[in-house]
Structure formats: structure tokens, C-alpha cells
Amino acid sequence: METNLLDNIILKYQNPSGKVLSILEEVQEKQGYLSRESLIYISKNIKVPLTQIYSIATFYSFFNLKPVGTNIISVCMGTACHVKGAAEILNNLEYLLDVKEDEITSDGKFLLTTQDKNFSLNVARCFGCCSMAPVVRINEKIYGHMTINTLPKILKEYGWIKK
């Protein structure tokens, strides 16, 4: 944790205790995730209870409390995607990336990161393009009508190598 970096972010705000969301967004942007140490430091320095900081950090799905891989893969598990086989896509991704579902984070979020830190895998609840179900998002790009046959080709675009 870089306290200088955190101080610089906090000092930007005249009333930092009312700007927790903005502060957390900026810290994640700079550090890639929100470490426990960072949250404790922010809590002490802006005088907002740690429980309140944690509830904000865990409420918004875009916050990560664990380090994440270079490429973030989110499998939509919303109703339309579920009906069209999202679970099979998720299982296949776990297999291809060699990650297992037993690494659920303490905040209940599901985030699996490959050993080489090139990919993180999680689930989401509807990207708003249900007609393309099942849908997977990699970073900011949406892939629709996914099948287990198209997964390897797409993963290769992001540096995945078959083992």
C-alpha cells in the first residue's frame, strides 16, 4: 500500500468523508483493486467507519477486493443467459483457464484469477443484451451467442495458450 498515493487522492477532496465512492474509484484505478490495508487507511484518514467503507466497496460489483488479472472475463448468469447455457460456458471457462470455484472472496464475490495473472473470471447479472444470450464480457468487449467451441478462439485473442 502506498500511503502517499492514498494521501494525494484524499487531499483532492475538500470534504472527503462525503466522497467515499469517488475516492474508492480512484484508488482502484491506480492500484487495480482495493486492499484491506488501503480501506483501513482511508477509513482512519477521512474519519468514516470501516464498516461503511466496506459496505460501499462490496455493494458495487465493479470494485475488487482482491488483485485481478490483466483481462477480466465476466459470464452473464442472468435469466436469458442462464436458459441458453451460461452455466456450461462458465464451467468450460473454469476448465480452460484451470481455475476452480472454491476461491469465493470474503465479500461473497466470485473472482478466480489464473496463476499467470492474465485472466480473472467472475459472473455478472445481465449486460442488457439478452437477445445475444449467452453473453460473456472480456474487459469492455461483449461476446454474444457464445458456445464452448468459440471460447478457445476468443481466449487466444487475449493471450490464452492451450495446455
Ligand code: FES
Ligand atoms: S441475461 Fe445475459 S445479457 Fe441479459
